[in-house]
Amino acid sequence: MFIHIENMRFTYSLGMPFETEVLKDINLEIDKGEFVGLIGHTGCGKTTLIQHFNGLLTPTSGKIYVEGVDLNKKGVNLKLIRQKIGLVFQYPENQLFEETIYQEIAFGPKKLGLPEEKIEKRVREALKMVDLDYNFYVERSPFSLSGGEMRRVALASILSIRPKMLILDEPTANLDPQGRDNILSEIKKIHYNFGMTVVLVSHNMEKVAETVKRLLVMYRGEIIMDGTPQEIFERHANDLIKVGLGLPQVTECMHKLKAKGKDVYTGVLTVDDAEREVLKKMKKPLKR
């Protein structure tokens, strides 16, 4: 088990006039090699939760273990934890600062004290993972890139640390549909080709649902649902709407068909699946 969380709670500004309890009794396990989506309404505590995974925040109470190591214990090497768990913040392009893209991506490996040849190898490898051409990009300034490219460079600057687990906070926010699809397909590739454990945070479930294999739904600081996207959309449609999330459009369409008395499977996530399901249930198959 990679990450294990027991009865974790967290309060911001503890003891100050504005203290707010943001996480209430989180219990969670994430295994190696999983591909998890974390969704929930704005302000439900997603960002707060993932910042506990690499020890940026410390629980107010409860326990969190990474590969069996208790993060709250005195003397834990948090640097080592942060090397294992790569956390990509929301709008990571706002954290770029180096003169060239090479230096930007080499920042992490340099801090690990690697020799120059190894650093270069890692920069090449990371750029390749995010589909950017090494020779074309290395010498350019990160500030001369488009928003989508900047975000890929920022992602590469985490990948160059070679984390075992990748956490992405709203990686598709503020991108156009094509940029969004590109990033998602790169994340998919990283998961499938390198076996990386991935946690994908979003409040837009449409795309996330068809990308991940396991979905966690948060509501006001608690994880209220946990299962495959199909299970969740099939069984908990009403609850999802109640917590302000709604369903992907195709799924909603299938639920409406069902409500009209058609016996269709409602756990579909993509238009293609929906088409197949509807055709299957039609009495007279359409001629195409």
Next chain:
Amino acid sequence: MKILRNISFGQYIPRDSLIHNLDPRIKILSCLAIIVSLFLITKFSGYLILGNFVLISIIISKVHPKFVFRGLRPILFIILFTLIIHLFMTEGKVIYQLGFLKITQEGLIKGLLISFRLFILILATSLLTLATSPISLTDGIERLLAIFKFIGVPAHEIAMMMTIALRFIPTLLEETEKIMKAQISRGADFESGNIFNRAKNLIPILIPLFVNAFRRADELAIAMEAKCYRGGEGRTHYRELKIKKADILTFTFTVIVTVMVSIMF
């Protein structure tokens, strides 16, 4: 990272109290009166009276003293430092000697007086910012500065710059924290190393912070222009400041206390 959130300077704590409801101009002028008299007083008894005056104001304001005294934390070092300098550096009657260090009676008195002065000064100004919302504070400053318009003081522009600066302090702190966390996740280390290394380690924070701040300033300028902002000329106020009876009474009382204390002690 904890440090950033514990800065209480300028943090307004809303309450419904006499002090909160006073006209900001009255509060600013009263605070100035206290500060001026702090520098005129030369005796302990004077500080005792002024100190009590400020303490009573804190109680009336319903702001928990904890928050007011928190304002002292950053300058505690300065107070201690001046106290020690005065203790050992003043010539006079020796009352305690340790090797070549000697504490003199005059030094002790002078040091304590100055400590009290700084102490009360910070308490009074903290109370001012804690019990006055930034908006009404800058409103008050604008109206007070307007008196000097005839010598060319751009009162409105100064107030607008202060409003914007105050408005963005929390934003910048939040952003600094976020950038720090992000760079820590990328392997940066802000807690170890000597002073020079630490300064160098700040680059990954400072550059993104500046880039974002400039971008934000640009956006704000465009937004203001889009809303036809054109300075203070002929501009009216949504909330007009009015002097009420309580304001006159409070101000009269403050002036009497501070003038008496300054003259008598």
